[in-house]
Amino acid sequence: MLGGLVAGAAVAVPTTTVQAEPAGDDTVIAFLARGVGFGHGRGMSQWGAYGRAQDGQSWQQILDHYYGGTTMDTRTGDIRVRLTGWDGQNTFGVISTSAKARWSGGGVTSAAKYRSLYAVERPNQSNRFDIYGVTSGRSCPGDASMVVPKTVLQQGSTGQAVRDLQTLLYHFGFDPMGVDGQFGPRTRAAVVAFQRDEGLSPDDGIWNSNDWNAAEARLQSMGGIDFGSPIATNITGPITFSTSVPDATLSPGDVLGACEPDGSITHYRGELEFHHTGEGNRIVNELDTELYLRGVVPKEVSASWPANSLRAQAVAARSYGLSQNRYSYASTCDTSACQVYFGGATRGSAASTALSSVEHVLTNAAIDHTAGRVRVWSGTNNIVSTEFSASNGPRTAGGAFPAVDDPFDDVAPNPLHRWTRIIDADSIMSRYGLASADAVRTVNDPGEPYDGIWDNRVTLGNGNYRSAWGFRGDYNLPSPGFELVPITRAMTNAADFAFIGDSIGTGMANGSSSEFRVLTDGVFDAAMYSSVSGRTTAQGVAIAENVPMGTDLVVVELGYNDSPSAMPDRIDAMMTALDARDVGLVVWPNLSTRRVGYDYKSVNDALNAARSDWPNLVVADWNAASSHAGAHRWFQSDGVHLTTTGEAEFSWFLRERIFQLLLDGYTPPRRLGARQVLEVPVLGVGGVPESGVSGVALNVTSVLPSAAGHLTVWPCGSSRPETSSVNFVVGGVSPNAVVVPVDATGKVCVWTFAETDVLVDVSAWFGDSASMAAASERLIDTR
Numbered sequence: 001m002l003g004g005l006v007a008g009a010a011v012a013v014p015t016t017t018v019q020a021e022p023a024g025d026d027t028v029i030a031f032l033a034r035g036v037g038f039g040h041g042r043g044m045s046q047w048g049a050y051g052r053a054q055d056g057q058s059w060q061q062i063l064d065h066y067y068g069g070t071t072m073d074t075r076t077g078d079i080r081v082r083l084t085g086w087d088g089q090n091t092f093g094v095i096s097t098s099a100k101a102r103w104s105g106g107g108v109t110s111a112a113k114y115r116s117l118y119a120v121e122r123p124n125q126s127n128r129f130d131i132y133g134v135t136s137g138r139s140c141p142g143d144a145s146m147v148v149p150k151t152v153l154q155q156g157s158t159g160q161a162v163r164d165l166q167t168l169l170y171h172f173g174f175d176p177m178g179v180d181g182q183f184g185p186r187t188r189a190a191v192v193a194f195q196r197d198e199g200l201s202p203d204d205g206i207w208n209s210n211d212w213n214a215a216e217a218r219l220q221s222m223g224g225i226d227f228g229s230p231i232a233t234n235i236t237g238p239i240t241f242s243t244s245v246p247d248a249t250l251s252p253g254d255v256l257g258a259c260e261p262d263g264s265i266t267h268y269r270g271e272l273e274f275h276h277t278g279e280g281n282r283i284v285n286e287l288d289t290e291l292y293l294r295g296v297v298p299k300e301v302s303a304s305w306p307a308n309s310l311r312a313q314a315v316a317a318r319s320y321g322l323s324q325n326r327y328s329y330a331s332t333c334d335t336s337a338c339q340v341y342f343g344g345a346t347r348g349s350a351a352s353t354a355l356s357s358v359e360h361v362l363t364n365a366a367i368d369h370t371a372g373r374v375r376v377w378s379g380t381n382n383i384v385s386t387e388f389s390a391s392n393g394p395r396t397a398g399g400a401f402p403a404v405d406d407p408f409d410d411v412a413p414n415p416l417h418r419w420t421r422i423i424d425a426d427s428i429m430s431r432y433g434l435a436s437a438d439a440v441r442t443v444n445d446p447g448e449p450y451d452g453i454w455d456n457r458v459t460l461g462n463g464n465y466r467s468a469w470g471f472r473g474d475y476n477l478p479s480p481g482f483e484l485v486p487i488t489r490a491m492t493n494a495a496d497f498a499f500i501g502d503s504i505g506t507g508m509a510n511g512s513s514s515e516f517r518v519l520t521d522g523v524f525d526a527a528m529y530s531s532v533s534g535r536t537t538a539q540g541v542a543i544a545e546n547v548p549m550g551t552d553l554v555v556v557e558l559g560y561n562d563s564p565s566a567m568p569d570r571i572d573a574m575m576t577a578l579d580a581r582d583v584g585l586v587v588w589p590n591l592s593t594r595r596v597g598y599d600y601k602s603v604n605d606a607l608n609a610a611r612s613d614w615p616n617l618v619v620a621d622w623n624a625a626s627s628h629a630g631a632h633r634w635f636q637s638d639g640v641h642l643t644t645t646g647e648a649e650f651s652w653f654l655r656e657r658i659f660q661l662l663l664d665g666y667t668p669p670r671r672l673g674a675r676q677v678l679e680v681p682v683l684g685v686g687g688v689p690e691s692g693v694s695g696v697a698l699n700v701t702s703v704l705p706s707a708a709g710h711l712t713v714w715p716c717g718s719s720r721p722e723t724s725s726v727n728f729v730v731g732g733v734s735p736n737a738v739v740v741p742v743d744a745t746g747k748v749c750v751w752t753f754a755e756t757d758v759l760v761d762v763s764a765w766f767g768d769s770a771s772m773a774a775a776s777e778r779l780i781d782t783r
Helices: 046-054 059-066 160-172 185-198 209-222 289-294 307-323 361-369 425-432 468-474 503-508 515-519 537-544 564-580 600-610 629-634 644-664
Strands: 028-036 070-074 078-082 091-095 101-105 116-121 128-134 232-236 239-243 257-259 265-267 271-277 280-288 345-347 355-357 373-377 418-424 441-444 456-459 465-467 482-488 495-501 524-531 553-557 585-589 617-620 677-681 691-693 695-703 709-715 726-728 733-741 747-752 757-766 772-781
Touching: 028 425, 028 515, 046 059, 046 307, 059 070, 059 307, 078 289, 091 271, 101 116, 101 128, 101 232, 116 239, 160 185, 160 209, 185 209, 280 289, 289 307, 289 361, 307 361, 307 373, 418 425, 418 515, 418 629, 418 644, 441 482, 456 468, 456 482, 465 468, 495 503, 495 537, 503 524, 503 644, 515 644, 537 553, 537 564, 553 644, 564 585, 564 600, 585 644, 600 617, 617 644, 629 644, 677 772, 695 709, 695 726, 695 747, 695 772, 709 733, 726 733, 747 757
Parallel strands: 495 524, 495 553, 553 585, 585 617
Antiparallel strands: 028 418, 028 482, 070 373, 078 280, 091 116, 091 257, 101 239, 116 128, 128 232, 239 271, 257 265, 265 345, 271 280, 345 355, 441 456, 456 465, 677 747, 695 733, 695 757, 709 726, 709 747, 757 772
């Protein structure tokens, strides 16, 4: 039965059929990359392990779920790690806080123990080293070359002297958060910390003669060490640095400290070896696997996570590390290309007393709890390369391990269970040498063994392909588990446009490569963009006053920085200013109400109330669009500012609302004023085709009219008839079934005698003959 039609009533079927207007420009201008997870998607999801541990699963159950076809076993031994930060260096040094460092090489082992040691490869003599050492004073090879700037420096200063100061402060243990030659607030804070540590007055953050004199004295006392002549020469490598102390039980800051190229120190348990290889010089850390894990697990996951997720991570990291055999001189490396490893602790310089521990008591406990436990292949007992990713999304990729559903990956703190990015088609054409991106798509990759969305590659439309992993790297996507959704321009030079925004607008609409501007490339005839962090609606009025006269459509993205009580007047001021510029339509997205402790609902109420005073105001309901459970990943922790995914989704949301206005003749949801006309598109919605339609059956309802009267409904291409389609009484709700022809406009018009809200639902459509088909959708609700 067709809803809304009166049984037995005679229905006059219109006989003239029409076709919808052409779609417009079908050029692909952008792609929505919708993806899952962070990493390769194979094996264990770290966020999934977190969710499973929260759910009460044991670490054994977690590992069993992700690593099908494997069982538990025990393995022990040392591991050899390439420390990539020293690749290609010809000098390497260590310090010992207890003066127990020693060296060996070429069959020689030092009898003495040192506080500071370094080896340097002899010029033009491969694999031959000279050794330098001192028994008092901690210093690295380059410490004596530190420069103390002797000129007044303060916030706003720039140049080499500032770089020297920043390097010196970092060496002293007062981190300026970068060496960039710019004396900003962080450098000032580091100077203040130095001044207070030295007891200098004033501690005002201005570098002056008192400060540089104190710095010279400190440098001489702590590190301006003259290593003098070498203690050994022409030693055949590799050179091994070790310590006589039991480093398995010492604090991480008391084991060997390696001098980083920037002068900072990273402490490592075990031995440190200086190798000359065919690939260049390399530093290798050999140590017991259980000690190695202390520098891995707290960098792979947070020590605050549930204990069983930490234990599962310890087993996976142990198995993965022991299964590797990547180099002739080491089995693995210290980066994410292998498995991240940060040693035991760090300090700003050789003599610095400020120590930052990498190791954590909770991850150490997880390692001890699972000591020696690894995963091995069932049947062969070979140790498993237990791959893991930060996040696998809803299902793992498969590969070496069976693909499994991963609902526990969808935990609230996981920012990348699902993600969205916007990619400019122009960038794809430029990168891959294409004349058009219209045929670029994600397709199944027959050469890969992976599952679902992970089994993709990108066809470039010219017979060539780009692997999903390669495309991920090209566009810095979180994972290779994605699909590309092509976005066409749909319209060309459709309207004059302006955007007035705050800090949210700066992220998604400022700059030619921003998400919103990529999605609307070529759509607007002329466009003006203005977004500033912290802008209030009151401040935005000044921008509105300079919008070009006659602008067709303006987006106002403001309200987060306003007092809710002031918003009614500020909305009026904004609309008055835009009205004076003869602006056509104003699209104002309402505010997300996620942020706790802020009354954004009152701002939204003020926007909704303003629609009755400003007929050209369209309130785009961003709050509703971003309120579903998964949308928390669109927002940063403050509940207002957007993540990269959020910027993409908000940009897409705005584009869709704007296109609804420009393409479909959408009428803003507001009460229909007395003797006003409402245009309602009816083709291509609710099951009604875009062509071959001669008429539609509608349910039209008047809601709470201000006076008695009637509605008239007719095809918009014709003159309004002097007939009634719906009769209503004051304050009532009056529905009626209406059959109306559809003409070349593809729209029906609704006129009202008195102010009222109007509902229009489509229930059926008619073709060329007496045929009739059901349809179902609400087309208009002005409430």
